[in-house]
Amino acid sequence: MASSKPVTPVSPPLKDDLDIVIPTIRNLDFLEMWRPFFQPYHLIIVQDGDPTRTIRVPEGFDYELYNRNDVNKLLGPKASCISFKDSACRCFGFLVSKKKYIFTIDDDCFVAKDPTGNEINALAQHISNLLTPSTPYFFNTLYDPFREGADFVRGYPFSFREGVPTAISHGLWLNIPDYDAPTQLVKPLERNTRYVDAVMTIPKGTLFPMCGMNLGFDRELIGPAMYFGLMGDGQPIGRYDDMWAGWCAKVICDHLGLGVKTGLPYLWHSKASNPFVNLKKEYKGIYWQEQLIPFFQSVALPKECTTVQECYLNLAKLVKEKLGDIDPYFHKLSEAMVMWIEAWDDLNPPKEAQASTNGKPVKEEPSSKSK
Numbered sequence: 001m002a003s004s005k006p007v008t009p010v011s012p013p014l015k016d017d018l019d020i021v022i023p024t025i026r027n028l029d030f031l032e033m034w035r036p037f038f039q040p041y042h043l044i045i046v047q048d049g050d051p052t053r054t055i056r057v058p059e060g061f062d063y064e065l066y067n068r069n070d071v072n073k074l075l076g077p078k079a080s081c082i083s084f085k086d087s088a089c090r091c092f093g094f095l096v097s098k099k100k101y102i103f104t105i106d107d108d109c110f111v112a113k114d115p116t117g118n119e120i121n122a123l124a125q126h127i128s129n130l131l132t133p134s135t136p137y138f139f140n141t142l143y144d145p146f147r148e149g150a151d152f153v154r155g156y157p158f159s160f161r162e163g164v165p166t167a168i169s170h171g172l173w174l175n176i177p178d179y180d181a182p183t184q185l186v187k188p189l190e191r192n193t194r195y196v197d198a199v200m201t202i203p204k205g206t207l208f209p210m211c212g213m214n215l216g217f218d219r220e221l222i223g224p225a226m227y228f229g230l231m232g233d234g235q236p237i238g239r240y241d242d243m244w245a246g247w248c249a250k251v252i253c254d255h256l257g258l259g260v261k262t263g264l265p266y267l268w269h270s271k272a273s274n275p276f277v278n279l280k281k282e283y284k285g286i287y288w289q290e291q292l293i294p295f296f297q298s299v300a301l302p303k304e305c306t307t308v309q310e311c312y313l314n315l316a317k318l319v320k321e322k323l324g325d326i327d328p329y330f331h332k333l334s335e336a337m338v339m340w341i342e343a344w345d346d347l348n349p350p351k352e353a354q355a356s357t358n359g360k361p362v363k364e365e366p367s368s369k370s371k
């Protein structure tokens, strides 16, 4: 029987609490495919490269667009901590956002289909991952117990079943996998066709290679640790931006009792970047990381560090002390980490401090924004 009650439209989840951050040095045509899923959300576009280039944002999206001139204007001398000519520039979007959640995606990533042929709403899956707890202290062999149709298995301690807040949701990619340059070179035609229907928590004490291509996180829980480092133009290394952020963030999540999930959602990664160019960018990282990983595995943050900023500043000190002998780059990186936290605190003053600006955080106008 028809109901006379008016149907209240369901608002997209976290519509006013989530920003979508997109780094681009190309174009934003990919947004057309994501329109059904992204249109209700606010976009923060970080235009890399030549700021005089005009990047067209497809009609109908609510956005703010920042180019290098905006970065320099907004951060002044601290702009030197934001990379140029590398996808690491995306972290500027994390800095200027005022929302609790972030989803970041590359401009060569498209909507993938699941094995039943349905289009995957990657954003919705990240939101679900972030709004349900993680289980870093004891591995659940049926994977994420908070997913529909799953639960904790027999033998899972009840004292661990509450889980911990989820800080990061790491999605994956069909078609072009996120391989390093050597692997891309030896397996140029390899495509990822394997859809694994699983979300799992990365156990405490275990690091992982965080890819920035399809990534969601809780900005209030872990935002200050999501600095993508000094990469690209003028730097001896590139394409380790997301890796650096992932290692720092995971160590801090472990220390603060926060969770990191990986697995669903998948998206369709369409463009393989040039492996030879990538090799030039990555090669120092490929041998440095043999020392970086033992460093991160050895980090023990003091119990007095109870905020992300305090943890991050402590980490910056350790980077200078323990990694400075590898290469002078790590002295620069350590200083940039401190500058990032200063910039973060400048743009994201604690709530009480905002009262002095009658509650409105001070924010410079972007180069362009939706009408």
Ligand SMILES: O=c1ccn([C@@H]2O[C@H](COP(=O)(O)OP(=O)(O)O[C@H]3O[C@@H](CO)[C@H](O)[C@H]3O)[C@@H](O)[C@H]2O)c(=O)[nH]1
Binding pocket: 022, 023, 024, 025, 026, 047, 048, 049, 084, 085, 086, 087, 088, 089, 105, 106, 107, 108, 178, 211, 212, 213, 232, 238, 239, 240, 241, 242, 271, 272, 273
């Ligand atoms: O100088 C640049 C280069 C690229 N971008 C934007 O960043 C993303 C990723 O670029 P691309 O798709 O070319 O790179 P991939 O190798 O596929 O990306 C993976 O490697 C990581 C590099 O650090 C990246 O996070 C992974 O996803 C696109 O949106 C480019 O437009 C840029 O802004 N500046």
Ligand SMILES: [Mn+2]
Binding pocket: 106, 108, 269, 270, 271, 272, 273
């Ligand atoms: Mn890509």
